[in-house]
Amino acid sequence: MTSRPMRSETSSEAVERYGTGAVAFHWTMFLLVVAVGILGLLHDSWPKRTQAFWINLHAMLGLLLWLTLIARFWWRIRHRPPSLPSGVGDWWRRLSGPLHWALYALMFVTPIVGIVTFIWHGRIFDFGVLHLDFGVRSNRAVFRPTEDIHGYLAYAIFALAGAHAAAALWHHFFRRDGMLGRMWPMKEVRSHAGRQP
Ligand code: HEM
Ligand code: HEM
Numbered sequence: 001m002t003s004r005p006m007r008s009e010t011s012s013e014a015v016e017r018y019g020t021g022a023v024a025f026h027w028t029m030f031l032l033v034v035a036v037g038i039l040g041l042l043h044d045s046w047p048k049r050t051q052a053f054w055i056n057l058h059a060m061l062g063l064l065l066w067l068t069l070i071a072r073f074w075w076r077i078r079h080r081p082p083s084l085p086s087g088v089g090d091w092w093r094r095l096s097g098p099l100h101w102a103l104y105a106l107m108f109v110t111p112i113v114g115i116v117t118f119i120w121h122g123r124i125f126d127f128g129v130l131h132l133d134f135g136v137r138s139n140r141a142v143f144r145p146t147e148d149i150h151g152y153l154a155y156a157i158f159a160l161a162g163a164h165a166a167a168a169l170w171h172h173f174f175r176r177d178g179m180l181g182r183m184w185p186m187k188e189v190r191s192h193a194g195r196q197p
Contacts, residue, residue, distance in 0.1 A: 015178035016082030023185055025072040029107070032065040033157065040154055056126045059118050063125075066111040073104065087177035092167075103160055110153040117146040 018026070039058035046054045084093055122138030124131055171179035181187075 015085045015182060017182050017187070018082060019079060021075055022079060022081070023183060025068070025075060026183055027185060029065065029068055029072065032061060032068065033107070033161065036061045036065055037154060037158060040151075052123070055118075055123065059114065059123075059125060060127070062111045062114050065107065069104070069107050073108075076104075082182060085177045085179060085182070087175060088171075088179065099160065099164060103157070103164065106153060106157045106160065110150060110157060113146050113150040113153060117143050117150050120146065 017023075036058060039054060039061065043051070043055055043058065084096070118125070119134050119136050120139050120142035122136060124133040168180050168183070171177055172181075
């Protein structure tokens with residue numbers, strides 16, 4: 001599946017870093033998941049007259065997230081991730097790959113179910129200059145179950161991404177093995193234990 005190694009830089013603790021592209025994709029998508037997730041959770045809280053606007057904004061950012069994921073995927077299969085720091089235990093080595101792929105899969109499927117919910121709720125995509133109307137009439141039998149499934153998938157992303165972030169912070173503050181520094185935008189963030197003069 002991989003062809004070329006990802007460009008990586010070696011810190012003074014000889015921990016390989018993710019390349020600039022991978023780091024940019026990771027943190028852009030982090031911000032998008034947070035924004036889209038918050039807008040999704042608030043969708044029932046808006047006043048009726050502005051609800052369509054906020055749901056459309058949720059959909060626009062959700063679509064952007066989905067397109068960014070496709071680009072990231074394309075990038076990822078061409079750039080091998082750096083090897084894990086030597087201090088990382090066996091169970092984490094086995095678990096981290098499947099966990100990352102589960103996150104990719106969830107971020108791929110959730111927007112698709114969201115799109116189905118959006119269209120079968122009779123909503124129109126408003127891109128500002130362009131309106132995309134599929135002409136589908138609101139159909140409760142379709143949008144009710146898909147809305148629920150979309151919500152459950154979103155909660156699965158929050159749970160998995162939350163556990164993933166907690167694990168990264170645990171590695172950084174307790175294991176001090178340089179794991180977080182591999183994905184951090186600035187090279188200076190390192191594990192305290194390994195810091196060199
Ligand atoms: C990974 C990306 C996305 C996340 C994390 C996400 C998250 C959420 C969440 C948490 C809810 C509330 C669910 C509930 O209250 O049970 C929601 C609702 C919804 N989302 Fe998303 N969403 C994403 C992408 C999309 C996309 C791309 C679309 C459509 C193009 C979309 C359309 C909708 C619709 C139509 C609803 C129901 C709102 C309504 O019509 O009442 N979502 N989303
Ligand atoms: C929406 C939230 C997040 C999502 C969806 C997400 C997703 C991912 C994915 C898919 C990877 C694998 C990259 C690859 O090799 O292809 C990754 C790696 C990584 N992420 Fe996140 N992430 C999120 C938030 C965070 C946060 C908040 C932190 C830090 C506190 C973090 C720290 C890391 C680190 C250190 C790695 C590299 C881990 C390793 O190589 O095993 N992530 N993330």
